[in-house]
Amino acid sequence: MLLYDTxxxxxxxxxxxxxxxxxxxxxxxxxxxxxxxxxxxxxxxAFPGTQVYGAVGMAGLMKSGADDLHASAVRHGVSExxxxxxxxxxxxxxxxxxxxxxxDLGGGRQVLLANVGPAHSGHDLAVLVPGSPTVVLCxxxxxxxxxxxxxxxAVPSRWPAALDRLLxxxxxxxxxxxxxxxxxxxxxxxxxRDQLAVLPHSPEGMGGAPSGVS
Numbered sequence: 343m344l345l346y347d348t349x350x351x352x353x354x355x356x357x358x359x360x361x362x363x364x365x366x367x368x369x370x371x372x373x374x375x376x377x378x379x380x381x382x383x384x385x386x387x388a389f390p391g392t393q394v395y396g397a398v399g400m401a402g403l404m405k406s407g408a409d410d411l412h413a414s415a416v417r418h419g420v421s422e423x424x425x426x427x428x429x430x431x432x433x434x435x436x437x438x439x440x441x442x443x444x445x446d447l448g449g450g451r452q453v454l455l456a457n458v459g460p461a462h463s464g465h466d467l468a469v470l471v472p473g474s475p476t477v478v479l480c481x482x483x484x485x486x487x488x489x490x491x492x493x494x495x496a497v498p499s500r501w502p503a504a505l506d507r508l509l510x511x512x513x514x515x516x517x518x519x520x521x522x523x524x525x526x527x528x529x530x531x532x533x534x535r536d537q538l539a540v541l542p543h544s545p546e547g548m549g550g551a552p553s554g555v556s
Contacts, residue, residue, distance in 0.1 A: 344372040344447055345392075346469055346479045347521075348385035350415060351424040352431060355385020372447060374455055375435060376481025376521060377463040378404050379493070380415040380425075387431035395445070396435030397457045397465035404434040439467060456511060458483065460497040461504035462490070462521075470511050478512035479519045484531055486523025490538060498541065505535035 343366060348355045362370055370389050375396045376382050383404065386394060396404075404411070408429050415425040437443075443455045452472070459466030462482045469479040483504055485491065492498055512518060514528045 343368045343370050344374060344445070344453055344469070345370045345389070346374050346519075347376050347382040347481070348373060348389065350381040350384050350420055351428050352385055352388050353424065355388030358385060359388050372445065374467055374469050374479075375400065376468070376479070377459070377466050378407070378411075379463065379482070380411045380420070381418070382481070382521070384411065384415060384420075384425075384428035384432070386433040387428070393437060394433055394435045395437045395439055395443075395455055395467070397459055397467045398438040398440040400465040400467075401434040401436075401438060403465065404432060408432055454511070456507065458504045458507045459500070460495075461501040462492065462496055464495045464497065466504060468508055468511070476512055476516040477519060478508055478516050480508055480521065480531075482521035483508065484518055484520040484526065484534060486520045486526050486530070488522070490534065498538065502535050502539040505531055505538070509535070 343362065345362060349358055359370060370392055373386060373389060373392050373394045375394065378400050412425045412429040416422055439455045439457045441457060445453050445455055447453065454470040456468045456470060458468050466481060466483055468481065468483065471477040482491065508518065509528055509531055512528065516528060518526050518528065518531050520526060
């Protein structure tokens with residue numbers, strides 16, 4: 343079973359692991375990390391023995407930027423102890439994706455990992471899950487619960503192209519799962535893409551959040 347992102351702390355990761363086991367009756371064997379912000383990666387150590395995937399360059403960034411992850415987590419409300427515990431057990435991707443990679447989950451089930459960044463961050467990884475309907479896991483490239491957030495590691499000038507790539511992968515009938523908020527359709531993604539295309543091409547111009555969050 344593949345999990346996309348692992349939460350902000352080891353406790354959150356453990357809760358996600360228990361929920362997945364309860365709902366599906368299987369253990370998580372693969373993890374895809376959407377981007378290297380604390381609220382998406384710090385629960386990974388709660389899944390021992392899994393194979394972890396991220397966009398190329400993400401592993402080195404997480405290892406060298408552990409202090410930044412800790413600071414960002416604390417700045418956004420994670421307790422000092424929880425942040426230190428999660429960063430101390432930090433798990434960076436074992437496998438890095440350049441372009442696209444088909445991942446075999448067994449039982450005839452495959453998913454497509456697509457490195458579509460830089461955009462929201464310098465290392466954005468989306469997942470295409472074939473089916474009826476097709477599902478596209480977007481990470482924070484798509485935001486439903488609020489305006490798209492751009493931290494210091496965002497590349498706003500490339501963001502519209504990343505959303506074009508998501509739309510090309512999923513098509514008109516796919517379900518798109520944002521990093522925050524409810525699932526959306528292709529029309530929503532296209533509208534957000536058009537909004538981003540006319541915004542100033544800097545994180546400051548987008549009213550961005552600090553690097554390492556969202």
